[in-house]
Amino acid sequence: MTQVPFVDLTREFKAHEDDLVEIFRKIGRSGAYVMGPELAEFEELAAKYCGVKYALGVADGTDALILGLKAFGVGPGDEVITTPNSFIASVGAIVAVGATPRFVDVKNDLNMDPSCLREAITDKTKAVMPVHLTGRPSDMGEINKIAREFNLFVIEDAAQAIGGRYRGRPVGSLGDIAAFSLHPLKNLHIYGDGGLITTDNEDFYLRIKALRNHGLKDRDTCGEWGMNSRLDTLQAAIASFKLTKLDEWTKRFREIAAVYRQGLSDYLTVPVDTEDEFAVYHNFVVHSDQRKDLMEYLASRGIDTKIHYPVLLHLQPAAEQFGYREGDFPVAEKLSKTMMSLPIFPALTQIEIDSVVSGIRDFYTK
Numbered sequence: 332m333t334q335v336p337f338v339d340l341t342r343e344f345k346a347h348e349d350d351l352v353e354i355f356r357k358i359g360r361s362g363a364y365v366m367g368p369e370l371a372e373f374e375e376l377a378a379k380y381c382g383v384k385y386a387l388g389v390a391d392g393t394d395a396l397i398l399g400l401k402a403f404g405v406g407p408g409d410e411v412i413t414t415p416n417s418f419i420a421s422v423g424a425i426v427a428v429g430a431t432p433r434f435v436d437v438k439n440d441l442n443m444d445p446s447c448l449r450e451a452i453t454d455k456t457k458a459v460m461p462v463h464l465t466g467r468p469s470d471m472g473e474i475n476k477i478a479r480e481f482n483l484f485v486i487e488d489a490a491q492a493i494g495g496r497y498r499g500r501p502v503g504s505l506g507d508i509a510a511f512s513l514h515p516l517k518n519l520h521i522y523g524d525g526g527l528i529t530t531d532n533e534d535f536y537l538r539i540k541a542l543r544n545h546g547l548k549d550r551d552t553c554g555e556w557g558m559n560s561r562l563d564t565l566q567a568a569i570a571s572f573k574l575t576k577l578d579e580w581t582k583r584f585r586e587i588a589a590v591y592r593q594g595l596s597d598y599l600t601v602p603v604d605t606e607d608e609f610a611v612y613h614n615f616v617v618h619s620d621q622r623k624d625l626m627e628y629l630a631s632r633g634i635d636t637k638i639h640y641p642v643l644l645h646l647q648p649a650a651e652q653f654g655y656r657e658g659d660f661p662v663a664e665k666l667s668k669t670m671m672s673l674p675i676f677p678a679l680t681q682i683e684i685d686s687v688v689s690g691i692r693d694f695y696t697k
């Protein structure tokens with residue numbers, strides 16, 4: 332029996348161990364552990380990669396969202412529209428700046444349904460936060476059109492989608508600001524927490540650049556009270572190294588997705604790229620009416636699967652204050668009951684991939 336882990340980060344570390352140790356030695360010897368030159372180097376590479384003028388390394392993806400909202404001036408009394416099926420942090424960031432999340436339903440691709448957007452806009456709405464969930468870009472053409480009509484800022488929650496594209500344009504260049512996570516479980520990851528912000532807007536860039544470093548304009552002048560949310564020099568140097576590998580890894584994510592799609596579409600609902608999208612499959616989410624039994628069966632064969640995410644944000648205990656109920660977002664709620672994520676990461680072996688496919692086939696044909 333082949334054991335198939337949902338993810339195994341040590342394989343990638345081992346494959347690049349010599350390079351990574353060399354980076355550690357170099358930074359260790361430099362003495363510049365915070366705001367060293369490698370941070371600016373990474374920011375330049377990341378901006379170029381995302382097709383924007385500016386990028387900023389920050390402490391994590393959640394802070395990237397918080398700093399983005401702060402740059403818009405979002406605060407108490409404001410509303411930010413997002414989707415109810417994201418990771419907790421999307422809403423956590425909105426609440427952290429004192430604003431109120433308003434949810435809209437999703438399409439079958441798990442991303443914001445622009446046709447639900449208009450009815451969620453009130454005179455308090457200040458920004459829209461589409462989440463490119465599972466590494467599939469949201470329908471930004473429609474979302475931006477509506478946002479412009481109502482004078483709303485757009486922040487991409489791109490935590491799961493670095494390397495993705497929408498109508499040929501990179502994720503990170505599709506709104507006013509984009510927030511990425513460099514957490515170990517994300518496609519571009521480092522050895523701890525980290526985040527990245529991209530934007531084409533110089534004012535937002537300068538404001539966030541100060542805000543992430545205590546609001547300092549220079550060494551001794553605080554222009555605005557800020558945060559300590561910096562990406563360590565060491566992690567930035569590692570992120571630059573990893574960025575040179577990202578396209579290769581994305582190719583692998585997409586190859587594995589293609590094998591799953593090919594092998595499983597007779598049994599399960601599988602994700603298929605639309606004409607507009609180039610998805611990076613941070614997660615490969617399939618839908619089964621027999622999810623519980625299927626997950627148990629696969630577990631009995633040593634195959635680990637997960638659910639992203641089993642409890643929707645509007646139904647979380649912490650969300651009670653927002654006044655939503657079950658039934659408010661029928662599509663997201665329906666999808667959350669059938670979805671499950673299959674193992675997908677670049678170092679997954681062919682034997683493991685085949686084992687996932689045959690495990691699912693055996694379940695349905697046994």
Ligand SMILES: *Cc1c(COP(=O)(O)O)cnc(C)c1O
Pocket residue numbers: 391392393394417418420421462488490491511512513514524525526
């Ligand atoms: C991971 C994630 C975040 C938060 O990123 P952290 O680096 O863990 O703070 C935000 N939004 C989404 C959709 C995520 O997947």
